[in-house]
Amino acid sequence: MASTAKHYNAHSAETYEEAxxxxxxxxxxxLVELVTQRMQLDNVNNSGKPRHILDIGGGTGNFASALIHNCPSSNFRVTVVEPFLEESKGADMAKSDRMSFVKAPAEIFLSHSHDNGDWRKQGSHQVLIKETIHHIDEKVRVGVLKGLYDDLKAFPCGNDITIPSILIITRPQVEIDYxxxxEARRVWKESQPSLEQLQQELQLAGFVDIQCTMERYHSQISLQRWQEMIKKRFWSTxxxxxxxxxxxxxxxxARERPPDENGVIHFEDRLLFITGRKVDT
Ligand SMILES: C[S@@+](CC[C@H](N)C(=O)[O-])C[C@H]1O[C@@H](n2cnc3c(N)ncnc32)[C@H](O)[C@@H]1O
Structure with a gap:
């Protein structure tokens, strides 16, 4: 946690978002489109009741903001729970009444105390954990997931529709193409939990219907930019x-992955989308 804190505290919202x-x-x-589909965010419920989503380790809130902008007529709001990064200065974000920002680590869910404020007292209908699960210490991960599970409430969204209660987006431990x-691949493997481990932890926390897909995106980026991002330590790796x-x-x-004639390198971005459901939601 100490070195993760040092890493993210060294980033401003601007340097984080320039990767x-x-x-x-x-x-x-x-990604916004994929998450919108997987969490069924464009499913407008008839009850008029707003859906409350927690974005754990939500960074600067720019992703939550993009989700909200992608679904202008959906009735959901997001609480971004983030311990280190500052909220993005994106002009329209701060004004959005569909989003709020709480400075706290995921570990607060180890405690059932609802003293953390109204956002926690209300409970939540869905949880998003994007590119953050590996930062939660293995020793407490099941406890954090269980705390999130306990706070989840059922959400009425119409006939025969069930929305996933949790979506974890993370990268594979092995067989990455970046x-x-x-040595970087070794560090990566050491800090990244395997899919099997995460599935088991979700199960231990109580989640059911655990499903996973691998989402692949053909990325191309100039070698120079990729190297600059690495030198600025864009990932905690x-x-x-x-x-x-x-x-x-x-x-x-660069020797291993030479650029094409335009100085561009090509690779496949691979993301695991792991969903689970609370029994009665
Ligand atoms: C790779 S960033 C992803 C941010 C955001 N979810 C996104 O996809 O843009 C990882 C995030 O995890 C946060 N983080 C690190 N340790 C955490 C913890 N113990 N609890 C919650 N968030 C944590 C970092 O501050 C950072 O914002």
Whole structure:
């Protein structure tokens, strides 16, 4: 937690959002569409009751904001629960009454205390954990998931429709295709829980109907930009490498994955979408 805190505290909302995966653009648009479908966010319920979604480790809130903008007529609101990064300064975000930002770690769900404020007292209907599950210590992960599970409430959304209670988006532990080098791949594997482990943890926390898909996106980015992102430590994978080690790694990866004639490298982004449901929701 201490080194994760150091890593994210060193990022401003701007430096975080300037990386390929977190900036507005085609990739973000693709993910927003996928999450909208998987969480059934465009399913407008008839009861008029707003759906409350928690985005755990929601970063600067820019992804939650994009989801809201993608579904202008849906009646859901998002509480972004984020311990380190500052809320994005995106002009229209702060004004949105469909989104709020809470500075807290996922570990607050280890406690059943509802003293954390109204957002927690109300309970939630759905939870999104995007690219964050690996930051929650393995020793407490089931406890955090159980705390989230206990706070979940049923959501009336019409005939025969069930919405997933939780969506975890994470990357595979092995068989990734990102241009990296051996030592970075080793660090990656060490900090990334396997799919089997996450499925088991969800089960232990009480979730049922656990399903998973692998979502693949053909990415292309200039080698120069990719190397700059790594040198700026855009993922925590790079947090504990020295500047010299990153310099060496960037040279290694270029040898392993030479760019095309336009200086562009190609790779497949692979994301696991893991869903589960609370028994009576
Ligand atoms: C790769 S970023 C993903 C951010 C956001 N979900 C997105 O997809 O844009 C990982 C996030 O996890 C957050 N994080 C790290 N440790 C955490 C913890 N213990 N509880 C909740 N969030 C945590 C970081 O601050 C960071 O915002």
């Amino acid at each position: 390929y995966f977190y900036e507005p653009g085609a990739y973000m648009h693709y 241009p990296l080098w051996d 790079f947090a504990n490498f020295s500047d010299e080690e990153l310099e060496f790694g960037c040279e290694e990866l």
